[in-house]
Amino acid sequence: MISIIGAGKVGSASAFNILRFRVSDVVLIDINKDVVKGEALDMMQAAPAIEFDGKVKGTNDFSEMEGSEVVVIVAGAGRKPGMTRFDLINANSKIVKSIVKEVVRYAPECKLMVVTNPVDIMTYVAYKESGFKRNRVFGMGNILDTMRFRSYIATELNVSREDIRALVIGEHGDSMVPLVDYATVSGIPIKDLLEKKQIEKIVSLTRTSGADVIRLKGATTYAPTVVIAIMVDAVLRGRNRVMSVSTFLQGEYGFSDISIGVPVILGKNGVERILELKLSPEAKKQLKKSVSIIKDMINKLENNPLIEEFPSKDCMREE
Numbered sequence: 001m002i003s004i005i006g007a008g009k010v011g012s013a014s015a016f017n018i019l020r021f022r023v024s025d026v027v028l029i030d031i032n033k034d035v036v037k038g039e040a041l042d043m044m045q046a047a048p049a050i051e052f053d054g055k056v057k058g059t060n061d062f063s064e065m066e067g068s069e070v071v072v073i074v075a076g077a078g079r080k081p082g083m084t085r086f087d088l089i090n091a092n093s094k095i096v097k098s099i100v101k102e103v104v105r106y107a108p109e110c111k112l113m114v115v116t117n118p119v120d121i122m123t124y125v126a127y128k129e130s131g132f133k134r135n136r137v138f139g140m141g142n143i144l145d146t147m148r149f150r151s152y153i154a155t156e157l158n159v160s161r162e163d164i165r166a167l168v169i170g171e172h173g174d175s176m177v178p179l180v181d182y183a184t185v186s187g188i189p190i191k192d193l194l195e196k197k198q199i200e201k202i203v204s205l206t207r208t209s210g211a212d213v214i215r216l217k218g219a220t221t222y223a224p225t226v227v228i229a230i231m232v233d234a235v236l237r238g239r240n241r242v243m244s245v246s247t248f249l250q251g252e253y254g255f256s257d258i259s260i261g262v263p264v265i266l267g268k269n270g271v272e273r274i275l276e277l278k279l280s281p282e283a284k285k286q287l288k289k290s291v292s293i294i295k296d297m298i299n300k301l302e303n304n305p306l307i308e309e310f311p312s313k314d315c316m317r318e319e
């Protein structure tokens with residue numbers, strides 16, 4: 001069983017994807033009791049048509065997450081057109097901190113997956129606040145960026161999206177690092193098939209893709225909610241998928257005390273292993289920039305008088 005905290009569009013659609021892909025039963029939790037109950041009811045009414053037997057419960061009672069193998073935090077404000085993800089930092093860090101306290105109380109053995117933006121900072125907050133080992137706290141960001149990167153490569157080449165393999169690392173934000181050197185079509189480097197200008201266009205579209213959707217329709221839904229289901233599936237079924245997630249670094253890639261997107265093996269224990277790739281000088285430079293942007297935000301957060309006690313004094317780190 002898994003729990004999703006936050007029954008807005010992304011939380012609810014993620015729950016629905018997890019059910020219809022037959023990944024797990026879901027407890028959907030939100031402070032808005034009626035809405036969350038309504039969402040669960042609506043999903044169950046769809047079940048006979050697509051023949052899933054999974055159960056979904058909508059509740060405002062945090063204790064219902066007890067026994068969850070994975071808890072996904074989606075709650076928080078989403079950015080509006082013209083905003084960056086960093087504009088959400090103060091409001092969302094308070095929300096994430098308060099939810100993590102409930103998670104520690106009711107699901108202390110879970111793997112904690114963070115979706116709330118800015119996701120790298122919120123993953124850091126959740127890691128510090130939970131006291132969990134770092135493998136159990138990770139964020140969804142770069143997998144979504146990678147899907148978008150793959151999608152744009154496929155469109156440019158007019159080939160099946162299925163055959164594109166690629167990776168994006170770094171911040172889930174404007175400074176993300178699409179790794180062109182590791183992008184292939186059925187093993188063929190895209191650099192052998194595309195002109196430099198075409199690749200630059202793809203990289204630029206990947207970086208702005210979230211904002212492009214938000215400008216047009218106000219929020220992103222389909223892509224993030226499918227990615228959430230894929231990540232939950234990787235953990236619950238111990239699939240050891242290789243994907244970029246936001247994870248706490250302790251010296252990997254030369255950086256420490258930061259949560260940022262890097263490739264990992266995602267399985268039963270959450271982050272089973274961080275994969276350290278050989279990066280080109282340009283990718284190294286871009287990753288360093290991404291790190292300094294996130295660190296800057298973390299420092300601002302730690303010094304922000306609105307965010308009391310960061311991390312809370314009663315937080316104990318797990319050995």
Ligand code: LMR
Pocket residue numbers: 078079085117144210211214220224
């Ligand atoms: C996304 O990339 O779809 C999410 O992080 C939402 C956003 O603000 O872009």
